[in-house]
Amino acid sequence: MKKHIVDIVASLLIVLFMYAAVSKLLDYDTFKLQLGKSPYLTAYAASIAWLVPVTELIICIMLIVPPFRYVGFLASFFMMLLLTGYIYLMLYHSSYLPCSCGGILSRMSWEDHFYFNIVFTLLSLTGSLLVKQPNQRLATIDKNQPISL
Numbered sequence: 119m120k121k122h123i124v125d126i127v128a129s130l131l132i133v134l135f136m137y138a139a140v141s142k143l144l145d146y147d148t149f150k151l152q153l154g155k156s157p158y159l160t161a162y163a164a165s166i167a168w169l170v171p172v173t174e175l176i177i178c179i180m181l182i183v184p185p186f187r188y189v190g191f192l193a194s195f196f197m198m199l200l201l202t203g204y205i206y207l208m209l210y211h212s213s214y215l216p217c218s219c220g221g222i223l224s225r226m227s228w229e230d231h232f233y234f235n236i237v238f239t240l241l242s243l244t245g246s247l248l249v250k251q252p253n254q255r256l257a258t259i260d261k262n263q264p265i266s267l
Contacts, residue, residue, distance in 0.1 A: 128182075
């Protein structure tokens with residue numbers, strides 16, 4: 119059951135990040151222009167316009183490849199945390215709210231997007247807590263084996 123939950127959460131995150139990355143790259147000029155209008159990101163718009171979608175694609179790959187899935191969940195958690203924090207800053211500390219999202223997400227209000235991101239941040243955290251970590255060993259006790267320290 120736990121494996122199915124992990125697979126479902128990973129699939130949801132892959133769809134989200136793949137969709138977001140492809141939309142940003144297909145409409146790169148608009149994405150970069152809107153980032154340039156952000157009061158917090160203006161100076162970094164060109165770098166962020168490439169860094170965010172490339173990072174989203176790398177996270178997708180990590181979530182797909184089993185040995186990297188744990189790191190992919192952690193990366194998705196921190197990415198979602200950063201994006202959610204940015205949306206919070208924009209919502210509550212900015213007088214101008216440019217829209218740099220593409221596709222379906224561009225139809226959401228900033229507040230809807232904030233709550234949407236919270237849900238995906240929690241999903242990322244859940245995935246990272248449920249997935250078997252790469253070096254995690256299951257402790258088993260064999261009654262016939264002496265215990266050595």
